[in-house]
Amino acid sequence: MPRQSYAEALVDALYDSLAADPRVSLIGSYVLGLGPQRHLMERVRKAFHDRIADPPTAEAGAAATGIGAAMAGVRPFVDLGTGSFPYLAWSQIVNEGAISCYMSDGRIPVPVTFHLLHGVRGGGAAQHSHSPQSMLCNAPGLEIVAPATAADVYGLVRAAFQSPNPTVVVSHAKLLGIESDVPAQKQSIPIGQAEIKRSGRDVTIVANSFMTQLSLAAAAALAEEGIEAEVVDLRSLAPLDETTILNSVARTGRLVVVDECPLRCGIAAEIAAVVAEHGFGLLQAPVVRVTRAQVPVPYSPPLEAAVTPDAAKIAAAAKRTLGARA
Amino acid sequence: MPRQSYAEALVDALYDSLAADPRVSLIGSYVLGLGPQRHLMERVRKAFHDRIADPPTAEAGAAATGIGAAMAGVRPFVDLGTGSFPYLAWSQIVNEGAISCYMSDGRIPVPVTFHLLHGVRGGGAAQHSHSPQSMLCNAPGLEIVAPATAADVYGLVRAAFQSPNPTVVVSHAKLLGIESDVPAQKQSIPIGQAEIKRSGRDVTIVANSFMTQLSLAAAAALAEEGIEAEVVDLRSLAPLDETTILNSVARTGRLVVVDECPLRCGIAAEIAAVVAEHGFGLLQAPVVRVTRAQVPVPYSPPLEAAVTPDAAKIAAAAKRTLGARA
Amino acid sequence: MSQKLSADLAWPMLEKMLLIRRFEEAVLQLSNDKQFVGHYHLYIGQEATGVAVMSLLEPKDRIATTHRNHGHVLARGSDPGRAMAEILGRASGLYGGRGGTLHLGDPELGFLSTSGIVGGCISLGVGGGYACRQHQEGALSAVFFGDGALEEGVSFEALNIASLWRLPVLFICENNSTGSWAPGQGYPTLVHASSDLCSIAKSVNIATMRVDGADVFAVHAAASEAIALCRSGQGPVFLEAVTRRWPGNNPLWPEPVTGPTDMRIATGEFAPGGEHADWLSHHDPVLRLARTLASHDGGAAARIASLDAAARQRIADAVKFALASPFPAAETAFARVFA
Amino acid sequence: MSQKLSADLAWPMLEKMLLIRRFEEAVLQLSNDKQFVGHYHLYIGQEATGVAVMSLLEPKDRIATTHRNHGHVLARGSDPGRAMAEILGRASGLYGGRGGTLHLGDPELGFLSTSGIVGGCISLGVGGGYACRQHQEGALSAVFFGDGALEEGVSFEALNIASLWRLPVLFICENNSTGSWAPGQGYPTLVHASSDLCSIAKSVNIATMRVDGADVFAVHAAASEAIALCRSGQGPVFLEAVTRRWPGNNPLWPEPVTGPTDMRIATGEFAPGGEHADWLSHHDPVLRLARTLASHDGGAAARIASLDAAARQRIADAVKFALASPFPAAETAFARVFA
């Protein structure tokens, strides 16, 4: 099977989306940030320069331009940059774009796609290491996807452009260079479907974005010790695929939820709550959350590592759920 | 015991805080919004006109002015207005004010107090009915209080002004006119302590803000049917008083969480997750969440009622947890 | 008048302005009758701006407006009955009662989603201009907003983007804050250090014009010039229409301080008295247009009276229709979060 | 020069400017040596602005700065060793290694928390002015920011608030975007429809000045005038210091394109060649000041050389100190979220 980096697949998705639909345009093209892969975008810039414009450093204005344009029937993509920059466009995203379809009784859908680079990336410090997706999940009306592989980012970005709804694509800065298998013919992937990235009978690990990669590493390590972890990759955070989660917990009876957002009111809390509400009888042990600590992200490498999930912390959490076997 | 409306106690707290500390000032004085109680603020405006200024309609600028001033050692209060207006100051609140103390290794604390009127208030529609506190709980570095009574809003607002940290006070628009008992000498109340507003052995109802009032009404109705519900009023959303919640669930074995934020990644999810993690053995039935539906708030009264928690929905949820007795 | 605007154009504009005036008077009554809850905003005193600008727009053009949108929707041609039903939260409303007074709009007539967030509509309207340039040859986006919107930073960002990208956007700043305003009475609607709102647009190299918003002829003349410029691809134009705030809008909640508009004031058959005589005599755009028409045409008085009677009747029917409409069914509240 | 600025003031400023220049050259080296990760921004080419303005501030004044803060912190007098240790994420850094290069600051010297969010520092700095007016007789808040910050709406809001409330704020816009910039190479730092950044401040009635940011005498003269105005209670002043972007800042990641600065260029002992000769000959503020001093004083060459040697030594010691400092202990990562 051919392999691609996450960045290559993301760029392919942008290229193919621009090629497929003349209504598509890009507001902001520094989609790959400051990393070594950033030059991959040149190909897209050259081919579609007439449909690509880099806005001023004005996130609210840029987001609203995309939202308003989408209300008027075109399909803009707005790159918001680093995961904390959407905070400058928060009102536009959660209180303009997200509500229009509902408030207009379905008469004004908003087919805009947002993209941002989230996560602890090494030296980003408190202001440039954010994962805003948990907050966004609390805003009704947004579709939110957090792919972990090349095939998924391609498929979900294509789906985001095809969707009539505002869709936020979050890419973890550490995923860009990671290679994974892709089908010869990359396909659009329906928004709202989780995928079991590894099967196992002992414990369910629910993750998303870069945390899925860490969870797969943890699962491999656990396997060495004879523990078979099942890794459920959410892929979409909104709508949430409760069925796949509950079915997995039904098989394993144990749940570890991994997410890089801060602990309180994060995605990990939502998954735990869904299972406590609808899968209570399935659980044989307490749920364990592995998330970013409830602190801002420090700059210094050892401090940064201390507050961020890693494979070892995930594996330890999985063992805790097994140790707690009733 | 004397009684006061929530609005009267809030105004008293502002008055007494201004009187107690010359470093205190108000940026924005329309704290009581558009309702009939708004004239109560005249007393404060007259007495402290030299320390009160109404900013332009520029939430980000006003919030940052308060944050920057707090970094420089004064103690501003910034009224953000309706619950959705903080979205325009999101970067300032969650990515400037909240992180400064930590990022400066404790050298630049930010003693600012924010206030907003949250919640479904009747005719606010999709853009003026928000409860942003769940999103704020995902931002490390903020203290967040959501009082439900006159005594609590007085005590927590006084505490917010005394706190060296950025504190967000959320007042539900429907609470302003509600009267409750207050001590002859109103006191400051420590941030981070929940209070059991009604004791009961059958089921724990965890609530905050106006939902506490609805939960007390539900508990009264349940009592008529012989069901004794315990109502835990969080009062503070950050830091969260996990102990009081877990101790109550230890007594009742059943949990209903009530919150007016939308379902996903909301405060109700966090409470459910805390119990699923740390109180798993205590639960005899699935947790039930009663929250705003995961939809924008519609304008039309019957639709608005359909998506919003009320006493009947809370009572029904409590019964469900009992029906599910294993 | 003649050079500026012929009578055949003036009369239809008076008709629209009267329709809006009577609609808003009815809204105020319905609010005081507790037929709907929540805060609302009336277009009284600004009718000339909305009507003159809309009369120059084409069907392909896009429109963005604010919390003070009733006049824009009616001027563009929406059905008063469905607009009123929306304000009353009824199923037959423009948005099935989901939006309400702050969010009236009509996508078939080119409206984007109407934002009640101050500054919201300017940046959304720039998006409308972006779409027009990409897909609608010669179309423009007309953005109506208040002076207060220029206190919000996003509005500055949007002006900059529109100018940078030469988007076909007509910014119509309805500055209604030149009237008396006292603290505590309502929103400070011009808490601005700027003494010249046009200078903000100028600072990002946008062409600007300022006009008396109570003079429908002046607005019409300026707007046609601005629209021609926009359509020519020169980029955005900023038009400030200055009006004297209707006294009924000074309290936090509107009050019928001038009573139902008496059109006989325009024809001299009735002389206004009391503290608001000045506003009625000089700043009311509806009376002002009627007065001008009357001064040029002896038979005007009768024609004005009959136009007014027709407007009252249409609004009475609209109110009847709205009040007779059912509320939406509760179970529909969970649908259409997504398209 | 004499009228503008006496030599006794010029030499200490050269000393500071050299210290900053050698510090930044060392930072670039340490980054290329992988001694720290993450993006960073150098003050090379702007030293005259920070040093001249800081030389006029008083201890009670407040300061706000941005991602490009190294020069401001050193100009204000922070210890280069602790500044470098912060950039390397060490426990002895100004903030214990928690902030890093984007967030250098020094509260004892009046710094507010340094925001790496474009536009962030302007509005925080206005808060500093609010506090000064409330509690610090005659103090002001000096806010350093780039031209790009004026693309953010919150900056406009902050200018408006400072003007409305006549806050003692000195806005120093370091416009370094007049150099060559090509798309894809880095941030578009002047994606602005405005051709006159001062006009933005003027639109909210703020007094403005524009000055050549490479001429330390010019900056000093303008800043002292502006500061006097601020302290007099007239409200904020906006000072635009225009510099030609250092070529090493054009790539997305800084590159040592001009090599370690050779001070002999200033004394004519060495003639710069290559594509950057023009920048070194006309736009480098450090060389320009040294050249002026040399042209007025025969003995200058030796004095410049010894100042430079001292600066290099101080920076060498700072780097040694920083590299020798331990990293903070992992378990401390959870402390001090709250005061």
Ligand SMILES: Cc1ncc(C[n+]2csc(CCOP(=O)(O)OP(=O)(O)O)c2C)c(N)n1
């Ligand atoms: C972001 C935001 N802040 C505050 C408000 C409250 N608000 C509603 S109308 C209004 C005044 C707006 O003034 P202007 O834009 O001049 O419009 P006008 O009402 O005068 O027509 C304000 C501040 C709001 N709706 N949105």
Ligand SMILES: Cc1ncc(C[n+]2csc(CCOP(=O)(O)OP(=O)(O)O)c2C)c(N)n1
């Ligand atoms: C809100 C926000 N958007 C984007 C960025 C990314 N960014 C970092 S520096 C920079 C350019 C800033 O230009 P300017 O203010 O002129 O400062 P300069 O780097 O030129 O000194 C940008 C866009 C950011 N840090 N914050």
Ligand SMILES: [Mg+2]
């Ligand atoms: Mg106004």
Ligand SMILES: [Mg+2]
């Ligand atoms: Mg710049």
